[in-house]
Amino acid sequence: xxxxxxxxxxxxxxTEQSFRPGGWGAALADSxxxxxxxxxxxxxxxxxxxxLFLLHQIFxxxxxxPPVAVTIFFGANDAVLLGxxxxxxxxxxxxxxxxxxxxxxxxxxxxxxMVVVLIAPPPVDEDGREQYAxxxxxxxxxxxxxxxxxxxxxxxxxxxxLAEEMQIxxxxxxxxxxxxxxxxxxxxxxxxxxxxxxxxxxxxxxxxALNGAGLAAEEMQLDFPHHSAIDGAHPEIAFQSQGCxxxxxxxxxxxxxxxxxx
Amino acid sequence: xxxxxxxxxxxxxxTEQSFRPGGWGAALADSxxxxxxxxxxxxxxxxxxxxLFLLHQIFxxxxxxPPVAVTIFFGANDAVLLGxxxxxxxxxxxxxxxxxxxxxxxxxxxxxxMVVVLIAPPPVDEDGREQYAxxxxxxxxxxxxxxxxxxxxxxxxxxxxLAEEMQIxxxxxxxxxxxxxxxxxxxxxxxxxxxxxxxxxxxxxxxxALNGAGLAAEEMQLDFPHHSAIDGAHPEIAFQSQGCxxxxxxxxxxxxxxxxxx
Numbered sequence: 001x002x003x004x005x006x007x008x009x010x011x012x013x014x015t016e017q018s019f020r021p022g023g024w025g026a027a028l029a030d031s032x033x034x035x036x037x038x039x040x041x042x043x044x045x046x047x048x049x050x051x052l053f054l055l056h057q058i059f060x061x062x063x064x065x066p067p068v069a070v071t072i073f074f075g076a077n078d079a080v081l082l083g084x085x086x087x088x089x090x091x092x093x094x095x096x097x098x099x100x101x102x103x104x105x106x107x108x109x110x111x112x113x114m115v116v117v118l119i120a121p122p123p124v125d126e127d128g129r130e131q132y133a134x135x136x137x138x139x140x141x142x143x144x145x146x147x148x149x150x151x152x153x154x155x156x157x158x159x160x161x162l163a164e165e166m167q168i169x170x171x172x173x174x175x176x177x178x179x180x181x182x183x184x185x186x187x188x189x190x191x192x193x194x195x196x197x198x199x200x201x202x203x204x205x206x207x208x209a210l211n212g213a214g215l216a217a218e219e220m221q222l223d224f225p226h227h228s229a230i231d232g233a234h235p236e237i238a239f240q241s242q243g244c245x246x247x248x249x250x251x252x253x254x255x256x257x258x259x260x261x262x
Numbered sequence: 263x264x265x266x267x268x269x270x271x272x273x274x275x276x277t278e279q280s281f282r283p284g285g286w287g288a289a290l291a292d293s294x295x296x297x298x299x300x301x302x303x304x305x306x307x308x309x310x311x312x313x314l315f316l317l318h319q320i321f322x323x324x325x326x327x328p329p330v331a332v333t334i335f336f337g338a339n340d341a342v343l344l345g346x347x348x349x350x351x352x353x354x355x356x357x358x359x360x361x362x363x364x365x366x367x368x369x370x371x372x373x374x375x376m377v378v379v380l381i382a383p384p385p386v387d388e389d390g391r392e393q394y395a396x397x398x399x400x401x402x403x404x405x406x407x408x409x410x411x412x413x414x415x416x417x418x419x420x421x422x423x424l425a426e427e428m429q430i431x432x433x434x435x436x437x438x439x440x441x442x443x444x445x446x447x448x449x450x451x452x453x454x455x456x457x458x459x460x461x462x463x464x465x466x467x468x469x470x471a472l473n474g475a476g477l478a479a480e481e482m483q484l485d486f487p488h489h490s491a492i493d494g495a496h497p498e499i500a501f502q503s504q505g506c507x508x509x510x511x512x513x514x515x516x517x518x519x520x521x522x523x524x
Contacts, residue, residue: 003319003320016295016296017292017295019288019289019291019292019295020292021283021284021288021289022283023288023292025291026281026283026285026288026291027281027283029281029287029288029291029302030279030281030282030285033278033279033281033302033304034278034304034305037301037302039299040291040295040299042295042296043296043486043489044488044489045488045489045490045492046489049497050489050492050497050501053486053497053498053501054486057265057486058265064326087494088492088493088494088495089489089494224305224315224316224319226306226307227305227306227307227308227312227351228307230307230312230350231350232349232350232351233350235311235312235315236315239312239315
């Protein structure tokens, strides 16, 4: 299955849920159809501290072909406030930045040419969070927000700074989304997770970042011939021209041999 | 990246497009979130004859861990009529069945325990095809349909028969869809390709087939601990219990070592 380059989406629930209807991960898989495999490694509720436990498992240094690109999308949980409902997810600002640096360094050690795209957390709609808590717990819902937009913004800034420092592409989701009036409800469905429109923003930004890093889908090779290039009477020609005679894998690829095998 | 089992979707455009909004492939990726990777190998316009050229490339006998499941979803192009616009895609009925048999045999040779799900082509809405052709070519559009529902039905029956013969699960999309009144427009967007509702039907049927074959997502292991199982003060405990001490891969997994490495 090692035919196509892989792009891995590493992150928290906003990555884990990216294959839900309208999700940015599924859209990316469609954008890179027959060009690259999009592999989702999203872990709902995780912060960067917990994600470090997975790093070597998901990205082993001695593994097979490393991915051509990885998105790192954490921060929404690191930015949870101390003393509030979800405080166990909190990671101090400096440690957050250090953890991200460790991830990037590890990935660059795995493959110096890997395109690593850092994605800052989206803004927080505190009213949306409150409504969501009430819809779940009614009047028992927590009175104090577990996240504020302002604090999440400080985490987003660390992302942006780190990306500049390490000279890698960065998507400042927190800032980009707030440029659109009504971002609170149009981009966030519960004050934190993305609506289809919000997913669209992330998808566009990721495509733009990958394009800028030399991984534009249009310039990547299609795996196997387009059907219009196949001659109905002599289909073998199109497949031979894909490297049958030179690949050394003649048994699998040449029609005259393939017919013996399949 | 070999942490999760893989499920491969092998087919024509109806598989290639399965990560578009509302697509059955993306929905499957979401259904198996953190349980299995859904790998799409769809090739628009391909029939089973052309697909055989790819078989050993996509599914090498000597490759790494084989997929746990593969869906084979061809027939919509094999069933194109001779003497019509797209006749180069036509594959005779008997050859179609033989080609599918070769695919299934190859996959079972690759891994006898692999769950192979055969998917019959969807029905054809001839009126929908004609409208679509007119929308593209106006009055120059072909007058005769390149596919008929009746002929596609004969291909679907070959699928069903072959699956019984080889004792593998089969989804008779052609019959299932026609049980719903108004299937022509509700399940097919151009008389051939799936609407979101049509994608929903395929998704449900694939999930049902996988459940029936012992691959229910609910019974598969989550990769890495759920966040609710992580102790904020001692996160290492949750990760150790995932096999740190027994995996032999201590460097990567144990926090005390991990901190040296990441």
